[in-house]
Amino acid sequence: MNVSVVLFTSDLRLHDHPPLRAANDAREVVPLFVRDTGVDAAGFAAPNRLAFLADCLRDLDAGLRERGGRLVLRSGDLVEEVCKVVAEADADEVHMAADVSAYAHRREQRLRRALEAEGRRLHIHDTVTTAVAPGGVTPAGSDHFAVFTPYFRQWSAQPLREAFGAPRSVRVPEGIGSEELPSRDGLSGLSEGLAEGGETVARKRVTAWLRSGVQAYEDRHDDLPGDATSRFSPHLHFGTLSPVELVHRARRAGGPGAEAFVRQLAWRDFHRQVLAARQDAATADYRTKHDRWRSERTAGEEIEAWKEGRTGYPVVDAAMRQLRHEGWMHNRGRLLTASFLTKTLYVDWRVGARYFLDLLVDGDVANNQLNWQWMAGTGTDSRPNRVLNPVTQAKRYDPDGAYVRRWIPELAAVEGPSVHEPWKLRGLDRAAVDGYPDPIVDLSEGLARFKRARGKD
Known part of the structure; x- marks a missing residue:
């Protein structure tokens, strides 16, 4: 019986999985995941994603075992590890999902060359992710x-192609060694409210x-x-x-x-x-506006205030605190915090995108980088100079202030929409705001600076 390897990457499921379906057709299959040290070296091994990944791998292994199989885990250079498993199993082909990043494309090309040199085949499947x-x-x-x-x-x-169910059985050849599956236990730096992963x-x-x-x-x-x-x-x-x-x-x-x-x-x-x-859009402007962004050196204190949720604009700070606590942020919050950093503070979008990738459990290069560019006005947005006013947006999308009070305990005693402009409070109401900062920048000043920088004043 011929043997196939299914290389799982960002497709950690059994249902509607084209590579597994193709490989499992009258064959023995090695379900393989490689903890790619190249991904770690590139700085993408964020604690929240490592924890979620551990959940996913354990759940995937459990699902395979219910069907008579198991997950094989290896660590190292992905191409080298796949080739080792192929040799151990005497497999004649490898199936994997297509990906879009520059790193993924280079990795795929290396793997294809290495397998072809040994007379093996690599099959790339679209519409998996x-x-x-x-x-x-x-x-x-x-x-x-x-x-x-x-x-x-x-x-x-x-x-769309048909969506199909999980396989009823998976036959894995004997003698293929595996590392121990990871666990989120013992990982440090995790967001307290991080969600559980797995299919x-x-x-x-x-x-x-x-x-x-x-x-x-x-x-x-x-x-x-x-x-x-x-x-x-x-x-x-x-x-x-x-x-x-x-x-x-x-x-x-x-x-x-x-x-x-x-x-x-x-x-x-x-x-x-x-x-x-446009694979360079992960790091370079998709449509340059020739911005002279304020740097981490010149805007360091304001950037730190933004990261810590202490800008003085409650809806921005609430969203940033949600990010720290959950490793996730509401989509409207992502737009507001990105607009504030890039348009109001006029800080390079890459600073914000990198910080989001440090914490987001869904830190996807395509979505994260291109959404940041969309908001910064350097991406695909047809209105590149739009600025989201955090006060106006807060009153529209958090009219009673419940979201702000949920994440900013310093403002818990402020009732109603007044919580969105605590600097306007007076007397005992102002005294009740314990330790919450004043705005780090006036919105009109930030807007004027941005317009000057873009030549729109």
Whole structure:
């Protein structure tokens, strides 16, 4: 019987898994995950993601064992470790999901060359981590869409492949050694409220949310205190959920909420097709505005205040404190905090993107970097000079101040929308604000500085 290796990367699930389905067809299979030291060396081994990854790997192994298999874990250079396992199992092919980052592409090319040198084959599968493959839809005269709306029209018209279930059985050859599976126990620097990972948790969450949450998604996904988003982003990042399956299930649920949710999945695919075509956008401006950003040297104190949630603007600080506590932030909070750093403080978007990647459990290069560029006005946004006023936004999306009071205990005694402008409080009300700072910058001054820098004054 021939043997195949399935190399899991950011697709840590058994349901709707094209590489596993292809490899498992009348074969013995080695389900393999390599803890790639190259990823660690690049600085992406953030504690929150390592903990979530450990949960995912343990859950994946448990699911495989229920089907007669097991997960093989190795650590080191991914290409070297895959080739070792291929030799040990005498496998003739390796199956893995496509990815979009520059590092992933280089790694794939190295692996293909190494396997072909030994007479083995590498099969790359699309639509494992996206619903529509990057490059699956393109405009005339270009290799990718730079504007979301026309992309979404073509994306929506694409026929999706069928989503299929988990395999009933997985046969793993004997004698393939494995390292011990990691655990979040003993990891330091974790966010206190970090969510649990794994496909089992993810699928339960999907079932519950599609039953009771998706209907209100269109009206409430920006509601900060209501927390009515799906919170699927960590599971999409680690691949414990299939984007193809999510689109199918949401469309079956139907209604405006489901349609709005599918649109968000399309945004995720949109960013991945941009990065696939323009891999330097992870670190360089997609559309430069020739900004002379304030640096960490010149704006260090303000950057630290932003990181610590002590800018004096409560909704910004609440979102940054949520990030520290949960390793996750509400999407509206991400927009507000990014606008404040890049537009009000006029600090380089890369500073914020790097800090988010240090903490976010869903720290995805495509989504994180390109959303930061969108907000900084250097990305695909058609209105690059838009500035989100944190007070106006807070009154709209947290009208009674419940979100702010949840995350800023210094302001817990301030009732109603007054909590969004504590510097305006007087007398005993002002005295009740214990230790909360005044604004580090006047909004009008920040706006004027930004307009001067962009030549819009």
